[in-house]
Structure formats: structure tokens, C-alpha cells
Amino acid sequence: MTGLSKLGIKTALNALYWSRAHEIAAPLTGGLGAILMFHHVRSARHGRFHPNRHLDVTPDFLGAVIRHLQQRDIDIVDLDEAMRRLAGSTPGRRFVVLTFDDGYRNNLTEAYPVLKAAAVPFTVYVATGLIDRTAIPWWDIVGEIVAHNPRICGRVGDSELDLPAGSVREKEAALEAVIRQLTTCDEDEQRRAVARMAAIHGVNARTLANSLMLDWEEVRAIARCPLATIGAHTVGHYALSRIDAGRARLEMEESRIRLFEAAGVTARHFAYPYGSASAAGPREYALAEELGFETGVTTQRGVLQGGEAPFALPRISVNGGFQAIRYIDLLLSGVPFALERGVKRLRGITSVAVVASASTR
Template identity: 25%
Template sequence: MNFKGCSRSAIEVLSGHMALKWQRRPGGVYCFNYHRIGSAADSEFDPNVYSCTPERFEQHLRMYQTNFDVISIDELISLHNSQQRVSERLALLTFDDGYIDNYQLAYPMLKSAGLTAVFFVSTDYIDKPQIPWWDEVGWIVRHSGNASVKLAHWPSAINIVDGAIGMRVRRLLKAVKQDNSLPMEEKLKQVKVALQLDHIGMPEPTELLVNWQQLKEMADNGMHIGSHTLSHNILAHLTPEQQLVELTQSKQRLETMLHREILSVAYPVGGSDTFTRNTLNVAQQAGYKLAFTFIPGINAKLGFDNRYSLCRFSIDENASVWQLKQMVNKSFSFMSN
């Protein structure tokens, strides 16, 4: 919240109100999702996938320990099987995409704190290391000398020159994500041609993402590994048959390499327009026990109705503990039933 222009007494009243609301937050499962741990200034790709610095993450962990009971996937599955409203304040920590800093930074910090988390990975990116498509968009925006870009079938051009780098990348990503007319690889190829970047090679994805050995070490030491599909394509843009391949084969690949049952999946991108009712059915058919969206909210009553559409809070822009609490406070009227 921005307190600029408020008097000291007004700030104290507002702060007291927000603190009281936090203390009265309802019971339920609060899922907090991260992507990268580190400094966005150090990356040549998408800065928006940096959730927070290591210092901030340590503060978050202390807050979770103080304000919640942090649970595992196994415990969450048991709660779902009971199909009851949750009276306790429980937290589940998750990470998407499997960046190397998850292994180098987040994993040791979680172990040191005695906490567990779920790491969702796209298996194609482990088998064949490459720059993820959203990071490729970040690279494109950083290296383009053009003010805008427009594909032939887009209704308008996308401004990629005005504003901070994070905002410029978000604008192009939004256009790419909303376009369901072409495969992701073809869309990005056309964008690079339009911006005359098709002759410039992408950087090597050296140690950008975790490898199988690192992932197995994490799994063997109390971390839970989940699927983020094979290719991280937006499931709503795929046919039911393609969705089944993405969800089934990624699960099988993880189970083969990690020698354990894979119980959960997180839908790539995860907004309400990135999966369908059919996706929920396919997730069940593939054998997952739980599936996670990227829609904010508190999971208050657990059961079959929301087993494959669990809400998660996104941690972004190096949010402080206070900002994190405010994000949760704002969600009370949008509680998951």
C-alpha cells in the first residue's frame, strides 16, 4: 500500500487496521508460489520471474514459520481426502520452472529452516536444456532496436520501448500468451523476423535450469517434485489429446528419473484462461492427486471440487513481508470454496 500524502495519524490507523485484518485471517491452505530467487538486475532474460532476493526469501521463511504451519504435498492430499473445511492456517510453498537458483539458493535455505517445498518442472527443459520461451521474450525485448512489433494476425502493435524493462517484457508476453493461433516456437520465430533478430543467435542455456542429478538430490532430501508439463505450453491452446500427452508423459518421465510417484502438477502460466474444464479432467486421468493454478486465493474447503484447481499467491517484485501480508489480506473476499 502507498502511504504517500497520508498524515502520521492516518498511517497509524491504516497500519493498525491492516495488522488486525491479518490477525483475523481465516483458516485454510495458503499456497505461496515463487519462480526465481536472486536479483533481476543480473539477468539478460525476463526480469519478472525473479520473485525475491535471498535476503528477502529468508524473511519470508521466518514469517511462514511464525504465522503458519507449513505442510507438505502428502499432508495436503490427506486434507483433501478428508473433504473438510480447514480451520488451521496452513502454508504450502511452491516453485515453478526449475531454475538453477532453486537448487543453489532456495533449497539450502529451506533445509536450514527445516521446511519443505514443491518444485514444479517441465521435463523437456531438463532433458534438452534451452532458453525457456518467456525468457526468450525477455531477451528479444532487451536486444530489439525497434519501438514496437506486430505480427500479421495481431490487432495492434506492441510497444516494447517505453517504460521499465519489466513492463516492456510483460506487454510482449501478454500478446504472445493470448495468441492461440500458432505454436509458441512459431510465434517467437515470427517476432524475431519482424524485429530483424532472426540472424542473431540466442545465448547458451548454461546452468540456467536444474539438471536431473540436482533434482534427485532435492527429492531425496525432503523436497517434493511436481510436473509443470513437458514443454510449458499453455494447455488451453492445445487439443485434449495434446494435453494428455503433456500431463501424462511428464509425470512418467519424472517418476522414471526420480524413482518416486509424482503426485502434483502446476498448469503453465496458470491464469483462468490458460486451462479449461477438460484440463482438470485430464489431470485426474493422468493420475495426479492435486493440480495448481496461478489464481490468487485461500483454499478454505478442500475436496474433489477444487482438487485440480488449487489457488496460489504469486510472490513478485521482491515483495516485503508487509506487502506479502497485504496481498493475502486483499484476497479474503475471493476465497476458494
Template identity: 40%
Template sequence: MLRQAAKRAAITGGLHVARVIGTTGLMRDARGRGAIFTLHHVRPKQPLAFDPNGHLEITPDFLETAIVRLKRDGYRFITLDALPVHLASNDPRPVAVFTLDDGYRNNLEHAAPVFSRHAVPFTVFVAGGFIDRTNILWWEVLADLLNRNTSLQFQFDGIETLPAETLQQKQAAFDRIAAFIQTIDEATAVERLKTFAASQGVDALKLTADLTLDAAGLKRLIENPLASLGAHTISHRALARLPDNFARDEMEQSARRVEAITGRRPVSLAYPYGYAGTVSPRDHRLAQDLGFTTAVTTQPGTLNDRLDKTALPRISLNGHFQKAGFVSALASGIAFQLMGAR
């Protein structure tokens, strides 16, 4: 926990520096042509003693604050599908694109009303396994288990009992299991977590149903003319770690699942996790071959017309940094240039 606190303090300091530089007019080019923003949960804050996924959650009030600040800073709001045309144009105005990953229920209940008040379009990326309640959100399940228990058994190479009495121990257990899920076959590791959850009386698939929209809910969401759906694979596994045919099938079947809901094949894709090591140049090529005109990562950065449209960066609106000034600092791109210069 101390390490995480130090990391947050360093990020906060960097954002303050970026904000100050931005007010001077220096590094103006870092803003580029605009930015794509990543969100997950949008809901009123529910205080938890242990909240390892807090960075994936912002409040509706902060979403409104972010939109108002971007308007003040001169941004124009467009759909993700319209982004290639913007990048190919000579329009000097920066654009802001809003995307939300995983299809949480609160996207309909809390995020959509905010977007509607400000006439801001948004794209929700949905995984077929969440829609159909066949796959679990393992990070949500793991957090729930650690909040319930003072120790946790998990099968690594062998079965180990991890202490989880203190917040530090809970975070260490979360980090170790999360890292393990990315080191062996992901489906196998997640199935082990699902099995342990069942032994503790936790129905992991019910948690998926409680947290995410099913097909009927997504149809209600897209009744909003500002809303659109994008593909996010079926099983939400790291594509770079899958064989070619598996990765292709994850993308293709996801597109078909979305089309079955909307009546229109999606042209946008979000890679699960989206950071280095979970998505590769091969996956960019597969996305292009399958007809996706835009595909987004979670690599941070702003937009320019030289970017590969199947490897676009996004900026996370992080639950730990919910201040208007941080929105301007992030959108300026200055922080990312400073990090890249190190």
C-alpha cells in the same frame, strides 16, 4: 511503465490495508486453512535497466524473511502431497506450502539451502521441454532481446519493427508480443521468437540450459529429503487452448518424465501460467483422471476444505513486494476477500 507503477502502488496500498485489518483481529476467517505459495527465481538481485520479469524473482534473504514471518504467525509447513489429508482433518493450525515453478538452477543453488536451514519442505514443478532443452522460456528470451536492442522485429500478421529505445517502449514491446503469444497457436508464436533471437545471435535453447536444471541437476536437488518434483507439462503451453488429446498428453508425458528422474510418479501438477483463460475445468478433470491428487493454479487465494483439489489457488511471493509485513498480509487472505467484494 507509468501504468505498471500505478498498479504496484495500488497493490501496495491494498496490502497495507489488509495488514492493518489483520492486526485488529477482524476478518480472521479469511486466512482459511492456510496457503500455497508460488515462487520462480530465488537469487541475489541482479540490477537490470529493463526487468519485465522482476515479479518472478525474490532474494534468498526475502525467502528466509517469509519463512520466519510465517512461523511467527503460527503456520505449520507441510508438503503439497500432504495437503489433501490436512484439508480433510480437523487440525485448526494453518499450513504453508512452498512451490517453485519451472525448475530454475537457483532453486538448487539459493532456495534449497534456505529451506534446509528451516526444515521447510518444497515442491519444484518441472517442464520436460526445459529439462531436455527442447523448449524455450520465451519470457526470458524476450527480456534478453529487449535489453540488448533498441528495436525489435517480430512477425505478427506481418513483420513489424517495434521501437525499444526507452524503458516505456521496451515494456510496450514486451507486453504486445506476450499478448500475441496468447492469441494465436502458442507453439507457432514462440518459434517465431526463437527464430528472431537466432538472427540476433541469441541461442534461445542455450538460455534454457543456462537457467534451468537438467535431469542430473534435478537428481541432485531431490537428494535433499525436503525437496520433491511435480509435473508442469512438456512444452509449457496454456492447456486450455489445446485440444483434449494434446492437453492430456502434455500432462501424462510430464508425469512420466518426472518419474524417470525420481523413480516415483508425481501426484502433483502445476498448470502452465495458471490464470484464467490458460487453464479450464476440462483440464481439472483431465488432471483428476490422470491420478493427480493436487493440481495448482496461480489464481490467488487461501485454502479451505471445499476447494477442488485439482484447482487449488496459490499466493505469489512477488519480487516487487519483498517485505515481511506483506507476507502476513497476503497469507491473511484479507486482500483477496476485499478484491472479491468489489
């Protein structure tokens, strides 16, 4: 997300919040509850360039979110309780589920003390290849490359990159350009390209993964906590829709097998890597059900209205660039998502009207 587009989103969200329209509409749009999604929980980073800032929140902000939910009498529940409430015949108290993706060490060292002190349940979705170090958190590696180099060179597929990265603005533009290339190429070429770039720019991918990701003893430590649920998140953190069905099935199934072998965890819940409509769809939802998972969470935006398919559950990303309680309130109201759906419908109607008009000419 560029600085300009983020500013535009913030301006729109702030205008919506201060209008108080979300408070009026929330009974209609807020649904029964929501699943919040976090990644890194760590102290604020120094310096002006913060790669992948949207994945970071501070422990203080996590604590503030929990306290605010409790003050609003919103229950913080685990996924099992959330599904029971969604299946219920009568509406109950509103609820929120706290989820953490990928398996970052700071989920244990920074988030867990906050969660334990508040005595609230949470779910950590573990990509087992990141724990085994057979897969790499390529987005963090690219961020490290851009952060520590004044120029970024490399090859992604058939494209040669040569980007200035001296100033903060150049670094932000370079990071966006590299990630754009990496998310449009083949999944395997993506990993090869990142490995090549890391070697060129002096970043040791294994060392970085060792510093960022949990190891198996730490996964077991989380699993022993009665507040914790460990979910599966594939082995290699691939966009499942971009690999063939057999390989996608193995990614899902083997992550669950590895969690049981290495941590004694029976993973009943699943998170699709990336989780957008383009990264996970009906094929992946069907695979999750066939493999015996009980839920599958996406990153498609929205609150839980009841009646959602259990293998296509929406979530709300808690974005590190928007660390203010007003954004939490606004998103939990469901109003931004209702407006987003309305705009999409309007665009669809407009497109149909244009086509119909053109067909009569």
C-alpha cells in the same frame, strides 16, 4: 504489469495494510492455510531494466518469509500434509506450502540452501521439456531480447512488430507489447515467433535455456532431498486450455512418464502452466484426476478455506515487485481476495441490473 498499475496496486495494498483492517478480518477470511508460488530465486539483478521482475525473489527474501512464518507459528508443510489438514474435521494450526514452478537452476543453487538450512519442505514443479531442452522458457528469452536490443522487430502471427527499446521506459513498453501479442496467438505460433525473434536479435535460445534451467542430474539431486517433492508441470509448458484435449492429456501424462524415466520420480502432484482460469479449467482438472494425480495447483489467487476441489487449488504468487513481509501478511489474511471477489460480484449484479433495466424500456 505496467509501472503505473503496479504503483496503484501497491498504494491500495499499503493503505489496506496500514489500516490494519486485514488483522480484524483475517479470522473470517484467512482460511486454513495457503500455497505460495515462486519461480526464480536469485540475487538482485543489476541495472534499471528487469524483465519479468514479478518472477524473481532474492534468497534473502525467501529466508525472511520462512522465518516470518515460523515466528507467526504458521506451519510449513508439504502438499500431502496440506491435503490431510484440508480434509480434517476440525481446524488445526494454519499452514503454508512452498512451491517453485518450471525447474530453474537457481531453485537448487539459491533456494535449496535456504530451504535446507530452515529444514522446511518444498515442491518443485518441473516442465520436462525445459529440462530436455526440447522446449524453451520463451518469456525469459523475450526478456533477454528486449534487454539487449534498442529496437524490437519481428512477426507474431499476422502482426508485424517494430518497437523502440532504447530507454528503460521503452523497454518495459516493448516487453509488455510483445508478450501481449505472444499470449493471444496460437501456442505453436508463439514458440515459432520467439525462435524467429531470437535469431533476428542475436539471442541463442538454447544457450540461455542451458544457463537458466536444471539438467537431469540436478533434478535427481533435488529429488534425493527428503524435504523435496517433485511435481509435474507438463512437457512443453503450454496453456493447456488452448490446445486440444488429446494433446493436453499427452502433455500431462508424458511429463510424469519422463520424470520417472529420467529422475526416478513418481510425480503425484501437478501444476497447470500459467494456471489462470483462461489457461486451465474443468477439462484440465478432469484430466488431472483421470491421470491419477492427487492434486492440481492453479495460479488463481486465494487462500485455502477447506472444501476446495483438489485439482483446482488456488495459490498466492510471491511477486518480486512486492518483496516486503507486509505484503505476505496481507495476502495470507485473505482480505485482498475477499475484496476482489466482492468487486466481481458487485460488477455482476450491476451488469444484471443494467440488462434488467434495459429490458423494461
